[in-house]
Amino acid sequence: MTYVVAMQQGYLRPSNLRINNLRLMKAYNPAWLDALAVRRLAGWWRRKNWLTEEQLRQIEARYPAPFFTPNGFVRVGLFGFTAFFTLCATGLASLFVHPLLDSGGSAAFGVLYLLYGVGTGGALEYFIRRKHHYRSGIDDALLYFTLALGIGGLASLFWDAWGENVRWYCLLALPILIAGAIRYADRLVTALAYACLLTVVVLFGIRFGWGRWLLPFVGMAVSAGLYGMAKRGGNTNRTAPSYEGGAGEGQPFRYWAGCLWTVELLALLTFYLSGNYFTVREGHAALNDTTDYRQFSNPEIEAIEQRREAYYAEIGRLQTENDGLRADSLRGSQNQARIDANQQRIEANYRRRETLLYRDINTIRLAERERAAANVPLAGFFLGYTFLVPLLYLIAALRRRSRPVLWAGMLTLVLAALTYVRYFPPPSSAIAATAVGTLLIGLAYLSIRLLQKPAVEKRYRLTYRADEDDPSDEIRNAEAGLLAQTFSNRLPTPPDQGTQFGGGDFGGGGAGTRY
C-alpha cells in the first residue's frame, strides 16, 4: 500500500520504479503507451470543447505515440491472413524436412515446432520493435503462434515421458503463458494463463482424497487470492473514473491494466463457479463415480452381467444344434423349419444382449451417479451461495462503481438462473420466459427513470448517459446486423421459387432450399 500513498504525494514517479526499467518485461514502448493514454484523454477533452485545437496539437506534439494500430476491421484481416500465412509457410517448410521427421518420432516434431516458434517469435519482435506494431493483427497472430508452437514443441519433447498426463503439460504451459502475458500484455494470453493455472490446481487437487472434498473451497481461495493481487496491482477503482479502460494513469502496473482487468473479471467468475450448486453437484458426482468399471461392485449390474452370460450360452447351444441339424440332410424340410426357429431365437438373444442389457446397465449407472450427486455434502450452503453471490456482486459493483464486478454480477446472475431452471424446472418455459422478460424490461425501465433524476446521479455518481458523447457508429451497425441474424428465422417462409433439391455445387447440395 505504501506505493499508493507515495504516488498520491508525488514522490514516486512511475519511471523510478525498477520494474519499468527491465527491458525484457515490456515488449511495447511504455512511454508511448502512456502518451497514447494522454492523447486519448486530450481527445476526449477536445470533443467536450474543454481544450482549444491549438492545445490539442501541442499536447500531441509533446506526447508522440507512433504506434501502428490499424482500424479494427483491418486488424481482423491482418490477423486472419497472418495466421493463414504462418500455417502455409510452416506447412511448406515441413514438406521439405518430412523425411527427417518420419524417423525422428515426436521428439523431432518437438524440435521442429520450437524452431518454427523461434521464427515466429523473431518476426513478432521485428514487427513490434522495427515496425512499431501495436495490436495490429500481425503482432496478435504471431504472439499466439509463438506461444502455441513453443508449448506444443516442448510438449512433443516430453510426450514419450508423460504420455497422456494432462496435468504435466498444463504445468509446463503455465510459465510460458505467464511470461507471454507479462511481456506482451495481451488479454487473451492472460485469460489462457489464468485458465491454465486453475486447471493445474484442479488436476493436482483431485489426486488427493481430501483434495476432492475441498476442491470448491480451494477454487474459492485461489480465485480470491488472484483477485486480491489483480486489485492491488491494477487499482482500477482508485484510478480516476475518466481513465477507465485507459492505461490506469499513474499506477505502477498500468502497462498491464488490461491484463489485470481480465484477471479481476475471471477471478470473480471462478470464485462464483467454485461454489455454484451445478458445478459442485455434478463435479462431485463425476469425481466420486461409484459405478466406475474399475471399482465394480454393484450387485444389480452383476446380476445383469450374469444374465448376459446366460444369453451367450443359449446362443452357443442353439448354434451347435443348428449345425447338427444342417449336417443331418435326410429330413431336409422338417429340419429347415427348426433351423429357422432357432435362428430367430438366436437373433432375439443377440438383440436382448446388445440393447436391453446395456440400456439396463446404463440406467443403473445413471441412477447411481444421481444418488452420488444428490448426496453432495453441504448442499444447502452451495445452493445459497449460488443465488446470493451474484446479488452481492451487483450490490458491490454499484457501491464501488466497478465495471468488472458489474459484469461478473450480470454473468453470474444468468448462471444462477440457469442453475435454478436445471434443478427446479418451471412448469412452462414459455410463461417463465415471458415473466422474466417482462421483469427485466420493467427493472431496466425503473433503473433508467431513476438514474435520469439529477439528484440520484449526483448522490450515487451513477448515470444512464453513455460514457462517450454518442455510442460509436460501428457498434450500432453491428447491433443491427446481429438483430437481423437473430431473427431471420422468425420471418415468414418465402415462396419456393423454383428451388429444387440436387445439382448444388455450392454449399453442399440441397442445403440451400430451406430459408
Add this chain to the structure above:
Amino acid sequence: MPLLDELLRRGLISAEQHRYFTRAAAAKPFSLNGELQAVLYAGVLLLSAGLGGLIYQNLATIGHQAVIGLLVGVTFAGFYYAYRNQPAFSVTPVEPRTPLAAYALLLGCLSFLVLEGYLQAQYRFFGPRHGLAAFIPAVLFLGLAYYFDHRGVLSLALTALAAWAGVAITPLDALTKNDFAVPSLLYTALALGAGLVAVGRYQSRRGIKKHFTFTYLSFGGNLLLVATLAGLFTRDDQRPLYAALLAGLVFGFIAYARREHSFFFLLMAVLYGYAGVTYLVFRSGIADNFYVALFYLVLSCGGVIYFLLNSHKSASRES
C-alpha cells in the same frame, strides 16, 4: 493526479483547466448505459420468445381470440409507446425522447412477426400466397425504420424483403443457405444486391438518412459478392463474365472503403476477392502440385498482408 500535474508543469494546460479537469474526473459518474441496454435487449428477446411459445402451448386454455388479442395488444402498445416518444421526422439522425422507445418499437415488430406467423399457422390467413407474408413485414418495417430512425428495424426489413424475393441475406445465411446452382436464385440475388447498394448510394448522395448507408451497403454488397462468387464457381460457361464482375465489385468497394474510411468494406472486398482469385488459380491447374499450391498460398497471403498494411497507411494519411 500526476498526469494533470505534468501537463500543467509543461504549460500545456492552464491552471484553470487543471482545476476543472481534476474536478470533472473526480465527479464523473459511472455509466450504466451499455449494461442497462443489454438488460433491455435480453428482456425484449425473452418476452417475444416467451409470447411465441405461450400462444402455441396454451391454445386450448386461453383460446384463439384471447391469443390474438394479447399479441395485437403487445404489438400496438410497443408501436404506440414508440410513437408517443418520437420527435418529428427528419432525414438526419433522430433520438427518441426516452431510451426505452427504441426497444418498445423492437418489441412491437417482433410480436408483429409472432402474430403474423400465428395467423398464418392457424387460419392460413394468406392462403398459399406465402410471398405476401414476407412482403407485408418488409414494407411495414421499412416504413417504421425510416419514421423511427431505427437501424435494427431497417435490417429486419431488408431481411424480410430478401425473404420475399426468396434469398437469405443476413451475413451468415447468405453464405450457407442459398442454393445458387438454381439460375433464377442467382439472378435474383444479384439484382437484389445491386438494388440495395444503389439505394444506399443514392440516399447518402442525397443526404437522406446517411447513417442507413452502412446497412444497405453491407447487406447488399455481401449478397452481391456471394452471388458473384457463386456464379464464378458454378457457371463454367460464363466464368470470364463473373470474374470481371467480381473484379469490378472488389475494386469498387475498395475505392469506396478508402474514400469513406469504412474499413469494413475493405475487409469484405479483400476476402471475396482473395477467394475468387484463389479459385481461379486452382481451377487453372497451375497449382496442381502440392508444393506449388502451398507456395502460391504463402505468396498470396504475403501479398494481401502487404496490401492491407499499405491501404491502411494511405487511408490514414488522407485523413
